[in-house]
Each structure stands twice: as C-alpha cells, then as structure tokens.
Amino acid sequence: MNKAEFMLAMGRRVKAQREAIGLSQHDLAVKLGYANKSSISYIESGDREIPQSKMPAFAAALNTTIEYLMGWENVPRSRNETFTREEIELVMCFRRADERDRNTVRYILERYKEDTASSVG
Numbered sequence: 405m406n407k408a409e410f411m412l413a414m415g416r417r418v419k420a421q422r423e424a425i426g427l428s429q430h431d432l433a434v435k436l437g438y439a440n441k442s443s444i445s446y447i448e449s450g451d452r453e454i455p456q457s458k459m460p461a462f463a464a465a466l467n468t469t470i471e472y473l474m475g476w477e478n479v480p481r482s483r484n485e486t487f488t489r490e491e492i493e494l495v496m497c498f499r500r501a502d503e504r505d506r507n508t509v510r511y512i513l514e515r516y517k518e519d520t521a522s523s524v525g
Contacts, residue, residue, distance in 0.1 A: 410475070412450030417473055419448040421466040421480050435465040 405413070422432050422444075429441035429448070436458065438444065446452035454462055454473070463470045471477040498509060 407453075408450065411453050413475055414454065414473060415448040415450040417475065417480070418444075418454070418462065418466065421468050421472070422448075424480065425467055427466075432465060436461055 422429070427435075429444040433439075433441045433444050436444075443452065447454055459470050459473065463473055466473070466480075468480045469477065472480045498506060501509070
C-alpha cells in the first residue's frame with residue numbers, strides 16, 4: 405500500500421468512526437482544537453495525513469484506538485475496552501482449532517445469537 409492509499413484508508417476509518425459516534429466534522433474539529441472543519445475534511449478525503457503528534461488525540465476524540473485508525477485492527481473498539489483473560493484464551497483456542505471445530509463453534513454462536521435476539525424482542 406502506498407502513502408496515498410494509506411491516507412485514504414485512514415481517512416475512511418476516521419469518517420466511519422466519527423459518524424458511528426454521531427460527531428459532525430465541526431464537532432471533531434472543535435474537540436481537536438482545529439479552527440474549522442476543513443482539516444477534518446482533508447483528512448477524511450485522504451488529502452492530508454493526521455500529524456503523528458495528534459494521533460492520540462484523534463483516537464481519544466473518536467473513542468477508538470490508534471491501532472484501528474492505523475489499520476492494524478479491523479474493528480473500531482473503544483479505547484477503554486479490554487478483554488478478559490478468558491476471552492483472550494477463547495480466541496486463541498478458536499485460532500488453533502481446525503476448520504470443522506471452528507464451524508461447530510460458529511454454529512453454536514449463531515444459535516445463541518438467534519435465541520437471545522428472540523428472547524429480547
């Protein structure tokens with residue numbers, strides 16, 4: 405991935421996360437100390453990169469992680485979200501499982517989601 409593609413991908417992540425948490429470009433600009441929303445617009449369109457010194461502030465303002473904004477993670481988790489030891493162990497077991505066992509786990513979780521969705525609604 406070249407620099408232009410990277411900046412565009414990061415801009416899309418910023419925009420998606422900003423919209424997901426209900427911030428306008430203006431709101432985000434104010435949170436980050438920019439004079440107006442044009443800097444945010446340039447970043448979201450991939451025409452300008454986030455200054456390295458501002459990366460922690462962007463992640464905080466967007467309630468996500470630097471890892472997500474950089475593209476190192478695909479899921480925009482909350483910066484305060486942590487995983488328990490048990491959750492990490494379950495993920496590691498899933499990764500080590502063969503495809504048949506992974507399909508069994510997927511099947512069980514799909515049934516669980518359906519059951520909990522129908523009991524709530």
